[in-house]
Amino acid sequence: MTQFDTVDVMRFLGRRVGEKVHHRFEGDVITTVKTRAEGTRVKHALNRNSIKMYDKQGSVLRVETTVNDPRDMKVFRTKESDPNGPLSWQRLRKGVSDLHRRAQISQQSNERYLESLAAVEHTEPLGKTVRDVCQPTTLNGRRVRSLSPLSPSDSRLLESVARSEFRLNGFRNRDLRSLLFGAIPSCPTQHKRQSGRITRQIRLLRAHGLVRKVQGTQRYQLTAKGQTAITALLAAQNASTKQLVQLAV
Incomplete structure (x- = not known):
């Protein structure tokens, strides 16, 4: 409700x-x-x-x-x-x-x-749920930065991958690109730049275990960890200060 x-x-x-x-x-x-x-x-x-x-x-x-x-x-x-x-x-x-x-x-x-x-219905404290994603990690031996869930760019990325229509079939690079950048630019260089940026953002989410690649496709899906962590972060972000203070008392 x-x-x-x-x-x-x-x-x-x-x-x-x-x-x-x-x-x-x-x-x-x-x-x-x-x-x-x-x-x-x-x-x-x-x-x-x-x-x-x-x-x-x-x-x-x-x-x-x-x-x-x-x-x-x-x-x-x-x-x-x-x-x-x-x-x-x-x-x-x-x-x-x-x-x-x-x-x-x-x-x-x-x-x-x-x-x-x-x-x-997840009952684990928010701090424990998102502790790992707020710390740098590695993927294939390369360092990957931490997520900043309250920053405008990372918050919008998390909102995009958590959309209901992606939960069954997953999302592609171009799905996120249209959500984050709008219409496809006419300039090929700009189009390639946007695609590359989305690829890096997906790599960031994969490194933190929030999404996984669907085998044999170009699609990605939220993991159980990603579903829980992102839902909790978005709920906390949308809650009023009064609601959060009441929970802390």
Whole structure:
């Protein structure tokens, strides 16, 4: 309730969203909590679709995604008018025909939610969690500087790699480049310079064990350490001074 905002809920349910919700978005994102005799339920709804978490009899945590409106979802299949034609991304059908894809999308939503929830529930003191990343380290025998989580550049880097859309498939150099630098420059020299800078930043994160390379690809994913440390750092950074002082008392 206090950690996940509108953008997080939309990403959990598979919507591609930037740092803020687009001003033309006309849907509703609602989070509710209810407590009954059987347990407590937290529900995040995006229009008619939702992801909810509840404890059954206080002993079993269950997360489930409900898809009532699949219009914004896609499935890789042939056109209904040309069943023998080429495969392409088509709108997800509401019946049982695309049930396998609906189950896949729901499972991905559950996994994104659980991964984020695991980081939120981390109980280790922040100082111990981030102690190593704030110290210089080495990678392949070469010294690598420490991270400065509160500096504008490092903070923006951490926010970028922790985006929800990268949690399943990871991110590439060009994904970070577009987030940190915007549109691709027309000058080849400037483009190469930006790409090189992103490569060095990814190397920095790898050296501190925050990301790992996906074997056989050009993609990188957060490690368990990275998920926990970055989530904790961003939460501390976004907390008010009053909140932090209250925790220290």
